[in-house]
Amino acid sequence: MIKIHTLDLYFQKENHSIASYLIETQQGPILIETGPMSTFEKLKEEIEKIGYQVKDIENILLTHIHFDHAGAAWKFAEHGAKIFVHPIGVPHLQHPEKLWNSAAQIYGEDMNTLWGEMKPIPEDQLDGVKDGQTIEFGDVEVEVIYTPGHAVHHNAYKIGDVIFTGDVGGVRINNGPVVPPCPPPDINIELWKQSIDKLRSLKPEALYLTHYGKQENPNEVFDELEIVLDQWANYIKPFYEDNIPSDKIVPLFVEFTEKQFKEKGLEKDQIQTYEYANPSWMSVNGLLRYWKLKDQGRI
Numbered sequence: 273m274i275k276i277h278t279l280d281l282y283f284q285k286e287n288h289s290i291a292s293y294l295i296e297t298q299q300g301p302i303l304i305e306t307g308p309m310s311t312f313e314k315l316k317e318e319i320e321k322i323g324y325q326v327k328d329i330e331n332i333l334l335t336h337i338h339f340d341h342a343g344a345a346w347k348f349a350e351h352g353a354k355i356f357v358h359p360i361g362v363p364h365l366q367h368p369e370k371l372w373n374s375a376a377q378i379y380g381e382d383m384n385t386l387w388g389e390m391k392p393i394p395e396d397q398l399d400g401v402k403d404g405q406t407i408e409f410g411d412v413e414v415e416v417i418y419t420p421g422h423a424v425h426h427n428a429y430k431i432g433d434v435i436f437t438g439d440v441g442g443v444r445i446n447n448g449p450v451v452p453p454c455p456p457p458d459i460n461i462e463l464w465k466q467s468i469d470k471l472r473s474l475k476p477e478a479l480y481l482t483h484y485g486k487q488e489n490p491n492e493v494f495d496e497l498e499i500v501l502d503q504w505a506n507y508i509k510p511f512y513e514d515n516i517p518s519d520k521i522v523p524l525f526v527e528f529t530e531k532q533f534k535e536k537g538l539e540k541d542q543i544q545t546y547e548y549a550n551p552s553w554m555s556v557n558g559l560l561r562y563w564k565l566k567d568q569g570r571i
């Protein structure tokens with residue numbers, strides 16, 4: 273029986289927003305996702321609660337390199353950890369300045385409080401892992417599943433009968449609705465659906481979402497995700513066609529999704545937690561970019 277611990281990082285002081293997973297193996301504990309640097313102290317605390325130290329974590333698997341998943345990986349690398357990520361993500365972690373600066377342009381002064389620092393990880397501690405590859409940690413074997421759609425550098429990881437889905441399995445908080453996180457620049461609805469089909473075909477018994485937690489009914493999650501993915505993309509399409517700027521779309525999109533959330537029984541504070549895990553303005557911009565690239569025949 274594989275021992276999986278769900279670590280709540282209390283991102284923005286909200287519970288059940290971002291998770292990191294600690295898995296006990298014969299080769300010591302491994303982590304899937306580190307969360308951002310801004311929640312590192314919380315992650316450290318959670319690791320210590322289980323009886324380990326940061327330096328005991330020698331291996332980390334990242335589903336992709338977005339801050340909320342990979343931002344604190346460098347801190348573990350400083351203690352010697354090896355970081356596994358899709359090969360496209362490797363150079364970004366080696367030279368995070370570009371990643372950080374482009375995000376800083378968007379977040380401005382909030383950058384440090386929201387995400388925190390990101391320092392380079394030495395090349396020899398980064399291991400690019402591709403679809404179909406398996407990584408062994410003593411008794412625990414991890415299968416790498418390339419799952420683009422949310423990001424071009426996105427892997428899911430299968431251990432036994434369960435899959436750690438990163439963001440390709442959607443966001444679902446406290447058994448609420450399933451929604452697709454759609455930040456720029458890589459959103460590709462067709463590829464995302466192919467990735468969902470790929471995960472479905474593996475017939476997992478459970479999913480572990482980064483946002484947030486174990487899901488015992490994978491098909492239900494996938495079904496709802498596919499529906500909402502289309503709904504959101506189709507909602508944005510006419511705005512793209514009419515050349516409406518994103519800041520005009522965001523309040524309308526918020527209204528649209530709030531209505532969806534309310535129909536599904538969510539209260540105001542629960543909607544807020546979704547907004548922290550998956551900001552509306554990000555999805556608006558990500559989906560606008562998707563339609564633009566599609567229009568230009570680039571995807």
Ligand SMILES: [Zn+2]
Nearest residue numbers: 338340439453
């Ligand atoms: Zn995420």
